[in-house]
Amino acid sequence: MGHLITIATCSLNQWAMDFQGNYERIMASIVIAKERGATLRVGPELEIPGYGCYDHFLEGDTVLHSWEVLAKILESEEATGIVCDIGMPVVHKNVIYNCRVVIHDHKILLIRPKMWLANDGNYRELRYFTPWAKHRQWEEHYLPRMIQKITDQVKVPFGDAVVSTLDTCIGVELCEELFTPASPHILMGMDGVEIFTNSSGSHHELRKLYTRVELIKEATLKLGGIYLYANQQGCDGDRLYYDGCAMIAVNGQLVAQGSQFSLQEVEVVSATVDLEEVRAHRAKSSRSMQAAQAERYHRVEVPFALSNRHWSEVHDPTLRRFLEPRYHRPEEEIALGPACWLWDYLRRSRAVGYFIPLSGGIDSCATAVITYSMCRLVAEACRNGDKQVIADARRIAGEKEDSEYLPTDPKEFCKRIFHTCYMGTENSSIDTRQRAKELSEAIGSYHVDLNMDTIVTSVRDLFGFVTGVKPRFRVQGGSEAENLALQNIQARLRMVLAYLFAQLLPWVRGKYGGLLVLGSANVDESLRGYLTKYDCSSADVNPIGGISKTDLKKFIAYAQEMFDLPILKNFLDATPTAELEPITENYVQSDEADMGMTYDELSIFGRLRKVEKCGPYSMFQKLVHDWGSFLSPTQIAEKVKLFFFEYARNRHKMTTITPAYHAEQYSPDDNRFDLRPFLYPSRFPWQFRKIDEVAATLPNLSNGEGKAKKD
Structure with missing residues (x-):
């Protein structure tokens, strides 16, 4: 053992536009890293403003x-004695770049702009930023005067360069x-870079983590080196949940891995590693021949050594310890990811709980169980003494700041903040x-049971009074138009009632505030358009809107055992039905019969359409190969044509679909133009304080009447 260094990376629960909170979390991570003896700290992508600012990145x-936030970090004593890699947007020569700012002891060492931007799926980085196209080149960047006063620097290197310490290269x-x-790590490694930092804003998707882990391991397996991966964590104000899982790898093997789902706002992952192991790994003739021909990177030199301790002084249990990557099963991911997202959304929205129309079907059941999973995570965090979770839970539950209430029982906490309602009609069973009743009792939700036949009948009678014609269901001899309209009346009235109860149930219980309404349409129903526009799928947020019916069933089976909820077996055994048509001796409405396709088929259609980029013809060709052993080409053709017909004619519904937790690559969610978050820190503490500070220094030129002057 020769050159031991302790390094730290982190997952931070940053929030778009929350400059004050983001600053505090960054500083907390630096303090924790230093307490562990780290001399290098890496943070998530765009951690100062939050990754999900979207079109706000275009604002000065x-x-x-x-x-301003970076200035506070630079002038702090906490950020001295350690190299910090921090993310923020930077305007260089009137061009906006997504940058990492590397700092040390009140100085900026390097501003490194991103060279390859994410611009597909959920990402639109080219909308806001420009990639740095001058590879292995750098320029001088003139700093804002507020920074010059702190660093005594007028200009700093900007571009594709590396940082050289006394003992290694980053x-x-x-x-x-x-x-x-x-x-880039390949060329940098060939030129002698031994430590690579990667700062990400990578969102959760079912079954996605494996790809990320394998790429991080592969990055240094052939090349050799130390790789630090940082990631954002939590709901940043939009559909995505950033799932953390900060990691450190050495020579292709993990030595540290953080949690993928957590309610912690700051999680620091650290390890002590030996630079000599990197050098030994690279001692291969063929690698040396290629490295000798490598093009040179500009090195920004800093008179600081990362390896500042003798090996006998280090007692880090991570030293020379290799880990097998930890992965959650998809069922566990559903139990954890949407639950963490719901918690962030609830606490940051300032609402006092959630409300859902509980239909007795598997979709609303899954949504309710995910909410119960959220309560379980909150209870666990409170038992572990998480001060932020305790404070948020007390506020949401309606307790005073000085209250000693500690929500350690998930069912008791669920009773306080989660409200369910069965909205029955004469068509309900x-x-x-x-x-619905037994599920509410099992998870502890505050449950209401009602019949809405009088309201449905009133609307139906009103139509008959105005038009002179009274619509009938199909089983009563009515047309398809009548049958559909009568179903939609029930569905849309449930949405109206849901918002009424969400606004007033806290008042009924002697509390202040309102509830957020949860939607429960799964990704397959959205893809097929099997929902009524502005029905009870219209809500504030939808935790299962990006999850397939197939995965939801697996999740319910998992939760039945892991959460000790035997009632869930009844949901798994039940036939999916909307219960919007009358039940007769010969007819019970079925979702799959109504759709003309199964949920399993819908999942396949969705993946082919989005992930494999198939149009109708190429989808048909692939399915002939996959399904040809049990369906004729004509049958397959009819299924493909029906899918695309229904998808196309219902596509308009996606422009009003409830914002849903993103979990599947084939989500049809529509979010095209005004790309801004929909969950804001509404008091804008940093921005408003600055307004107040400046306003206090300006002369009062008004007429004293407090009214705007009219033209």
Whole structure:
């Protein structure tokens, strides 16, 4: 053992536009890293403003406030004695770049702009940023005067360069650059860079983590080196949940891995590693021949050594310890990811709980169980003494700041913040009403049971009074138009009632505030358009809107055992039905019969359409190969045509679909134009304080009447 260094990376629960909170979490991570003896700290992508600012990145205020936060970090004593890699947008020569700012002891060492931008799926980085196209080149960047006063620097290196300490060399790689075929770490490593930092804003998707882990391991398996991966964690104000899982790898093997789902706002992952192991791994003739021909990177030199301790002084249990990567099963991911997302959304929205129409079917059941999973996570965090979770839980539950209430029982906490309601009609069955009641009792929700026939009848009678014609269901001899309209009346009235109860149930219980309404349409129903526009699928947020019916069933089976909820077996055994048509001796409405396709088929259609980029013809060709052993080409053709017909004619519904937790690559969620988050820190503490400070210094030129002057 020769050159031991302790390094730290982190997952931070940053929030778009929350400059004050983001600053505090960054500082907390630096303090924790230093307490562990780390001399290098890496943070998530765009951690100062939050990754999900979207079109706010085009506003000068976002860049200004980012510099202001960086100024506070630079002038702090906490950020001395350690190299910190921090993310923010930077305008260089009137061009906006997504950058890493590497600092040390009140100085900026390097500003490294991102070279390969993520611009597909959920990402639109090219909308806001420009990639740095001058590879292995750098320029001088003139700093804002507020920074010059702190650093005594007028200009600093900006571009594709590396940082050279007294004992090693550090190179920066940003998120998408790891996923590109020719990743920058290859060329940097050939030129002698031994430590690579990667700062990401990578969202959760079912079954996605494996790819990320394998790429991080592969990055240094052939090349050799130390790789630090940082990631954002939590709901940043939009559909995505950033799932953390900060990691450190050495020579292709993990030595540290953080949690993928957590309610912690700051999680620091650290390890002590030996630079000599990197050098020994690279001692291969063929690698040396290639390295000798490598093009040179500009090195920004800093008179600081990362390896500042003798090996006998280090007692880090991570030293020379290799880990097998930890993965959650998809069922566990559903139990954890959407639950963490719901908690962040609830606490940051300032609402006092959730409300859902509980139908007795598997979709609303899954949504309710995910909410119960959230309560379980909150209870666990409170038992572990998480001060932030305790404070948020007390506020949401209606307790005073000085209260000693500690929500350690998930059912008791669920009773306080989760409200369920069965909205029955004459078309509802005894079975669904009973399942809804038993589920609410099992998870502890505050449950209401009602019949809405009088309201439905009133609307139906009103139409008959106005038109002179009274619509009938199909089983009563009515047309398809009548049958559909009568179903939609029930569905849309449930939405109206849901918002009424969400606004007033806290008042009924002697509390203040309102509830957020949860939607429960799964990704397959959205893809097929099997929902009524502005029905009870219209809500504030939807935790299962990006999850397939197939995965939801697996999740319910998992939760039945892991959460000790035997009632869930009844939901798994039940036939999916909307219960919007009358039940007769010969007819019970079935979702799959109504859709003309099964949920399993819908999942396949969705993946082919989005992930494999198939149009109708190429989808048909692939399915002939996959399904040809049990369906004729004509049958397959009819299924493909029906899917695309229904998808196309119902596509308009996606423009109003409830914002849903993103979990599947084939989500049809529509979010095209005004790309801004929909969950804001509404008091804007940093921005409003600055307004107040400046306003206090300006002369009062008004007429004293407090009214705007009219033209």
